[in-house]
Amino acid sequence: MILKSLNKLYEFLIEIGNALFFLGEVFAYILTGRVRWGELLKQIYEQGIQSIVIVGMTSFACGAVLALQGYVMLNRFGTKEYVAHLVVLSLVRELSPVFTSFIFSGKAGARMAAELGTMNVNDQILATRTMGVDPVAYLVLPRMLASMAVLPVLVVFSEVIGIAGGYMIGVMDANIPSSTYIHQTLRAVHFVDFFSGFIKTVFFAVIVSWVCCYQGYRTTGGSLGVGRYTTRAVAYSYMFVVLSNTVLTKIILAFWG
Amino acid sequence: MIEVEHLSKSFNGQPVLEDLSFSISDGEILVILGESGSGKSVLLKHLIGILKPDQGTIRVNGKDIVPLPERKLLGIRRDIGYLFQDGALYDFMTVYENVAFPLKEHTALKRRETVEKVTKILTQVGLAGALAKYPAELSGGMRKRAALARAVILDSKILLCDEPTSGLDPIKSREISNLIHGLCRDLKCTTVVASHDMENSLRIADRMILLRKGRIVARGTPDDMKSSQDAFIQEFLT
Ligand SMILES: Nc1ncnc2c1ncn2[C@@H]1O[C@H](COP(=O)(O)OP(=O)(O)O)[C@@H](O)[C@H]1O
Ligand SMILES: [Mg+2]
Numbered sequence: 250m251i252l253k254s255l256n257k258l259y260e261f262l263i264e265i266g267n268a269l270f271f272l273g274e275v276f277a278y279i280l281t282g283r284v285r286w287g288e289l290l291k292q293i294y295e296q297g298i299q300s301i302v303i304v305g306m307t308s309f310a311c312g313a314v315l316a317l318q319g320y321v322m323l324n325r326f327g328t329k330e331y332v333a334h335l336v337v338l339s340l341v342r343e344l345s346p347v348f349t350s351f352i353f354s355g356k357a358g359a360r361m362a363a364e365l366g367t368m369n370v371n372d373q374i375l376a377t378r379t380m381g382v383d384p385v386a387y388l389v390l391p392r393m394l395a396s397m398a399v400l401p402v403l404v405v406f407s408e409v410i411g412i413a414g415g416y417m418i419g420v421m422d423a424n425i426p427s428s429t430y431i432h433q434t435l436r437a438v439h440f441v442d443f444f445s446g447f448i449k450t451v452f453f454a455v456i457v458s459w460v461c462c463y464q465g466y467r468t469t470g471g472s473l474g475v476g477r478y479t480t481r482a483v484a485y486s487y488m489f490v491v492l493s494n495t496v497l498t499k500i501i502l503a504f505w506g
Numbered sequence: 507m508i509e510v511e512h513l514s515k516s517f518n519g520q521p522v523l524e525d526l527s528f529s530i531s532d533g534e535i536l537v538i539l540g541e542s543g544s545g546k547s548v549l550l551k552h553l554i555g556i557l558k559p560d561q562g563t564i565r566v567n568g569k570d571i572v573p574l575p576e577r578k579l580l581g582i583r584r585d586i587g588y589l590f591q592d593g594a595l596y597d598f599m600t601v602y603e604n605v606a607f608p609l610k611e612h613t614a615l616k617r618r619e620t621v622e623k624v625t626k627i628l629t630q631v632g633l634a635g636a637l638a639k640y641p642a643e644l645s646g647g648m649r650k651r652a653a654l655a656r657a658v659i660l661d662s663k664i665l666l667c668d669e670p671t672s673g674l675d676p677i678k679s680r681e682i683s684n685l686i687h688g689l690c691r692d693l694k695c696t697t698v699v700a701s702h703d704m705e706n707s708l709r710i711a712d713r714m715i716l717l718r719k720g721r722i723v724a725r726g727t728p729d730d731m732k733s734s735q736d737a738f739i740q741e742f743l744t
Contacts, residue, residue: 376594381584
């Protein structure tokens with residue numbers, strides 16, 4: 250019993266080690282500058298296009314709901330103008346980075362894991378090696394770099410759309426004058442708010458693409474395996490995003506309050 | 507020239523290859539025959555450095571590839587073509603792009619030269635009409651032809667083929683075997699074919715090795731094989 254759990258722990262540590270080694274390999278390529286621009290642009294296009302509609306919809310609804318709920322509460326204190334603060338700060342500091350990363354891992358991340366996994370079980374990754382090409386440089390690196398470029402853009406997009414959602418409710422439903430709402434929004438966000446959200450986003454981009462590419466890259470066991478490793482990739486991405494968000498929030502608040 | 511000496515490999519304590527020694531001279535076609543599970547694919551993967559032996563040496567053109575790190579092996583593999591059992595073509599690329607891929611990666615050919623070279627080899631394997639098709643739109647035989655074209659596009663001096671006829675009907679098997687035979691003679695390629703297809707192997711091989719449970723149980727020319735009295739060989743022949 251104890252032996253069994255020790256064994257499990259051992260396997261888990263090996264796994265973490267392998268995953269870290271994998272990430273190290275990817276970063277070594279980034280540092281040595283051998284990036285395939287054609288592949289990278291293709292991946293950026295695919296990952297961006299794939300998630301943008303659902304991110305937009307989710308963010309708009311999210312901003313609107315924040316405004317609806319915020320209005321009900323703040324109106325009791327006669328401070329309904331602060332709805333703008335509530336909406337923009339929630340979005341920029343927490344909701345946009347986290348929710349966009351969730352959506353991104355469910356779409357682009359699952360896709361990366363499934364693509365790499367399928368290529369693995371069909372020997373395409375092995376074939377890459379037999380042709381004298383490093384599969385990490387050719388298949389993994391462009392995907393990971395693309396995620397690091399696309400996710401931050403999606404998050405900013407999400408923030409803008411979310412603010413628009415809040416604005417719609419604030420102006421049309423809560424009857425806050427349009428100019429007041431805009432003024433309050435601009436006054437509310439300081440650079441650190443935006444910046445802390447941005448730092449989180451960069452972390453999440455690395456985490457999601459790393460987890461998803463790694464799971465895809467080590468997929469075995471045919472089509473069953475592809476399904477298993479892909480769902481695992483998304484589940485792990487969620488988990489690590491949530492966990493690292495807590496840690497990052499704590500650190501960021503400690504520095505900037 | 508490929509020389510294998512005392513090659514052994516086991517997975518999880520289960521021996522798969524046991525003390526294999528053989529060599530293949532330049533321009534020769536060697537067929538490794540064996541039932542499925544006898545270790546043919548594992549052996550081929552050793553010859554290109556994808557698997558490392560537990561014991562033994564593998565010399566390719568005089569150089570022991572066993573201790574080489576992956577980075578060095580990538581360079582060596584440019585001169586080796588490998589035909590996977592199911593082709594292993596990139597499914598996000600057309601046939602043309604698949605075959606052009608090694609050229610793009612390893613040569614500085616101009617676009618026009620690439621088009622010429624790819625078109626020529628695809629015509630040679632009988633796929634001139636399928637340039638713009640994706641692998642999923644091809645039959646099994648066509649996929650193998652495209653993969654064969656990709657394997658030799660860099661004028662490889664060594665060609666390794668894993669079960670080129672498996673999953674094909676007798677006529678298609680004969681065609682692809684002839685194609686491999688023709689290409690090898692054309693390119694003066696040192697060729698290793700893993701197969702369980704006795705009939706076509708006997709036709710194209712210069713020499714054969716019969717593998718059983720990871721050991722070499724017979725070797726010789728096709729004629730040697732045919733005239734052998736060994737019960738296992740006879741059983742395999744019929
Ligand atoms: N990566 C591996 N891990 C564990 N066992 C393997 C691995 N690859 C092959 N084997 C085992 O080695 C034996 C020979 O496999 P293989 O070379 O694929 O046979 P074949 O002659 O049909 O190509 C099989 O029993 C297979 O289960
Ligand atoms: Mg096999």
